[in-house]
Amino acid sequence: MGPAKVAVPSPNDFLQKRSKEPKPAPKKKEEEDEKLLPLSVPRRTYHPVIRIKKNFIYKNAVAVIRGEPKKPQHFCVDTRQGDKYLLEPSGLFPKYTRKKNYGVIPKYVTRRNEELKREEEEYQASVLEQLKKKAMKTLSEEERTNVLKALKKNWEEINRAFQSLPVLTDTSYKKMHKQELELKLQQLEHDIAAIENHKTVYIANVEHRQHGHGLGQ
Template sequence: MSEVVYPPESLYNLIPKEEVYTEKTPRYMSKYRSTVVLEKKTAKDAMRTMGPVKVEVPSPDKYLKKHSKEPKLPEMTQRTREGRNRKPAVPTRSDNPTMGIHTKRDFIKTASAVPMKPQPICVDTRKGHKQLLGNSGLLPKYIKKRDYGEVPEYLQRAQKEYDSFVREQKEQGAMKHLSDEERQAVLESLKKNWDQLHHKYQGLSLVTDTMSKKSHKERLEVAMKQLESDINLIERFKTIYIPKN
């Protein structure tokens, strides 16, 4: 047999406990409930049979006739009939014909005129977008200019100013033109000086561990670069002017 477990005895258990009741909140009721119920009841009672109670019965005389829905022209009155058939009066012998009247399109001139040539177009997309070929930049319009192939005016003006300056300097005796022999002699002397500096540069030690060695090497490199730039300048220009002073 299973043992029955009783709660421990206590004086507090002898005192009867009051039962606690939880009050529920009242259910929500709309204040329009009665109005809605009344409207629903009246609408339901009015449509208990099939369709509305009062239906307008069609008249037996208003049945659909043949061609009744086709559009009809307005009736022809006496005034419109007379205006349609009215024609201009026949001119008399004394009436002069009107001169200088031109119609909107002269068929004789149109037939004898030269047909218009189609404007060339350029299609630049696969979807067929096109534009005029003249505005696309594909036509060399610049070759049709009057001054095409000529030296621009500002270059001609600059050349004239330079020539006038050189002429003035020659006249004043401030500039001296080097001849080909002198130019060649100067060029050979520059190359000779460069060879001497290069020979000294080749004789430097590989290890530059002192400040004097570094400065000597830098001086040789600067002098060689200056000689190279002078040699290139003289070889590039055949006409050279130097001051007499």
Template sequence: MSGKMYPLESVYNCIPKEEKKIEKPPRYVSKFRPAVVLESKLTKDAMRMMGPAKLEMPSPDKYLKKHSKEAKLPEKPQPSKDAHRTCTEKKPAVPSRTDPPPMGIQTQRDLNKTTIFVPVKPKPTYVDTNKGHKELLENSGLVPKYLLKKGYGETPLYLQQRNEAERRAQEENDRLIREQREQGAMHYLSDEDRQAVLQGLKKKWDTLHREYQGLSLIIDTLSKKAHKKQLEEAMKQLEQDINLFERYKTIYIPNN
């Protein structure tokens, strides 16, 4: 029986209880283990050389000496004492003073004397620094080589065409201006016409002034303000025109 139904101090607690052994489940072993073991054995030899190579340590007797790594020239073979005696062909004897000289034999010295070499003409250069820096004189701009060029000093064809086009455009512009002047020619306004125009301007000014005087004293809307401003501008322009016609007696107007 469990201890929850009886108090802690009970006779039944003196009865020894059987120890229950906890059985662990079997360890998990993958079913792919044999394949993995076989694959690791097959690829094990590929990594056998991993790590530092095991080299043989140098002997203490073979230490590095001075000038041991410098490049050395090959040793020249020493000539033997009997080297001059190894010639198999015997040279001819020196001719005596009484022997006749050989005729018709040409030597290299005779060929050099007879050959005529044309001296190379040096290219003209100029020196521009105290260090002796040289440059070709042809590319310096000091040689007038373009003076000898064919067609030097003549106006190029494209410039002639451009000048001709500009001349035609100028003539066309002058013609249009002349026509406009002829169309807009001005004629003299007679004194009667001037007085008639002046009376018409004053009459129109009186009409606008009468309308301006009839405006209300309180102008509180936008339409009233715009109408008042329009009347003031029109009256001001009429006053300027009237002053112009009264000041000048001679007036010209265009034909159209």
């Protein structure tokens, strides 16, 4: 008989504050990551709201200043009480787009265009007539051969004079004379090559020039 033997609690297991309240279940690692993610990096579906301060009074004032003024509407008042209606859809206001000859070129404009066209054709015809009168003459084969022989003979004479020049050109006159002969030789060589390379030769003047100026294909 006597009291039951009960284990005496340890002095370290003393009663603490809120020790008897129910404790929440431990959080999983995935839930912790989801809660930490918005704090570090925003999601793709996150769209920040950017607020821009606008001065609507200034904006409206600029729009009114730069805008086109409203066109007045035509009204017709037919009673003394002031009853009015729009004049344009009533049929009393003339609309030129409904005319029968709207968009048709006037006769005087057509007549003027025809006169201008006829004058242009007459001018072109007169120009062609003048060109035909001043047309260049074609050299025959015999004339072409004679011109070529004359050019070659002239080149030989100038080349002989060029070869007989002194070796030393110590004066300005000798230098100028040598340059003049060189230019003549170059021009004659150009004319001879042009006649030899082209069988058909035209001249602007009937009189043949000695150096072949005015020759061409």
